[in-house]
Amino acid sequence: MPMNAQYTEDEPARESIDQAEGPLVLEFGASWCGICQAAQPLINQAFTDFQEVAHIKVADGSGRPLGRSFRIKLWPTLIFLRDGKEVSRLVRPTQAGEISKALRQITETQ
Template identity: 65%
Template sequence: MAATNAYSAIEPTRSEIDVLTGPTMLEFGTPWCGYCRAAQPAIVAALEAHDNVRHIKVEDGSRRPLGRSFTIKLWPTLVFLRDGKEVLRLVRPTEEQAIARALSQIDPDPA
């Protein structure tokens, strides 16, 4: 799967996330966030080697239940899941290598 370009204004529910199978990266942020925009090249580049990873880009904000269920405080926050369970997270990542290492933990055999 390729990197998702747009933030989804309609977020999935936590119960939908919890039942996902396989590797998933949740990206919480907003299109107007400078940190989020600055992280995009590194996120996209890291995802290129991980076709098996589902990328869900969620527009976050106050009173948004999915972000609150993951206790998101800063954007962007990347939450790496395997079979609906959190393995690790990165807050305000800036380096492609850090994102790639995290992706390797949920997708050890990239396609």
């Protein structure tokens, strides 16, 4: 599944995330967020080598259940999961390399 370009208002249920198989990245943010917009080229660059990783961009905000279940405080926050379990997270990433490193952690076999 290629990287999503837009934040979705229709967030998945936490139960479906917990049951997801394989590598998955949840990106919490908002389309109007300047920091989120500035991070997009870095995220895009990192995902060029990891196109097999599912990526869900979730529009976050006050009272949004999925973001609250992951205790999201700042945007963008990327949650890197493998088989429904959080492996790592990046808050306001500033380098494509740190995103790539986290992507490798969830794609390499253990």
